[in-house]
Amino acid sequence: MSGPLRVGLVGVGQRGLQHVNAMVQMQKDEIVHITALADPYPENLTDDKIQRFVPDYSSSGIKMFDTADDLIESGLVDAIWFVIPPNQHNGEIERAANRGIAIFAEKPQSLFLDDIISQDRAITTSGVPSTVGFQMRHDRGYTDIAAYLSDKWVAAMTMIAEGAVEGHGVKHTHTEELGGPANRVWTANRAWSGTSIVEAGIHQTDIMRYWSNDDVEWVRAIYTDRPVELHETEGDNPIAYTVIYGMKKGGVANLIFTKPARSYYGGRFDCIIHTHGTIKLEDDFVDYTFDGAWPPHQTPEIEQVRKIVSPGPHHTAMGQESTRAIGEAFATSIIENKPEYRLNSFNSSINSLASVLAANISNDLGGERIVIDEFINDDKYARYRRNPQK
């Protein structure tokens, strides 16, 4: 098709506004034309509010809807970005796909595997283009790592993500009217977020799959619960998560994720071990590997084995750059009919989501090993796949 692509967005909240910002920039470059926005709360659709987050935004030419279904039925869009909390999906992705609309689904696509299978079936049957919002796949440095590892076997990956309980005042869903947390911090609430591993650790889970060009075969997890007396003020999600993934090609991945309240520390540790090297994310992304005849006569100096995989400086892989990059990759992949620009599909992303949902089950079962294919297919896990609201 010829551009610009007619795009709509459902859920003009914290993340939706970041996507609107990227869309406004893409509109200037005539890649997309923003034709429709949907949100149930009128205040989230006002120029005033959106311009506070997206100064260049103008509502000219954009039709506003208070339901996703009215937007889907409008005939105004070729593609929709779905950016609503994961427990709020109610068949909209399926209905959009059945109407031939391309799907950009923010992660997590839902909290229940039965719903995800239903979304995937509609997308796969209709054949519409799809992607899931794993923006780190579109970061230059992370892509360089994936390319560098494409002819190597990854034996182990470790990621430590030191974060804190999310701040107040950043979320836009009126959770207090929907049986959710009074302070709107739904990411700290288990029923809404599915735990921090599902809501946020899914990014690290997915990027480890991307780097190693592999899928998760099984998961074991142990969480440290937040004391019950703190749930009212800090949310009921665990304080710390230790998750181990067994990869299909035999490597093992470790993910440690922390969410203490009152801490404002954010830190990251990443290490990738392949057969003959150690990749570290320094100012440059580097591989420590000895290229000569092995063993060497003399132990080499560290500088002699330091090989730059991706030159710095590197910015956060979760920022504006990769938000624009994933949106642009999605839009241009449709305009130019180049599915390979997308770096994932709804279907290929199911392994990331199933893995974090299975981490919850493993923790509930005392650290039992959960095989992902069994979680998806076996009757013994049927009750964990089901959406209790349905």
Ligand SMILES: NC(=O)c1ccc[n+]([C@@H]2O[C@H](COP(=O)([O-])OP(=O)(O)OC[C@H]3O[C@@H](n4cnc5c(N)ncnc54)[C@H](O)[C@@H]3O)[C@@H](O)[C@H]2O)c1
């Ligand atoms: N970088 C990332 O990948 C990233 C970052 C933040 C959030 N997210 C994801 O984006 C999604 C939205 O999170 P958020 O932080 O923007 O939350 P939010 O609560 O700030 O915003 C959600 C918006 O969706 C609207 N909404 C809720 N239910 C709706 C429905 N049924 N139909 C239409 N609109 C509806 C709300 O009114 C609100 O404006 C979540 O899945 C979250 O995990 C991704």
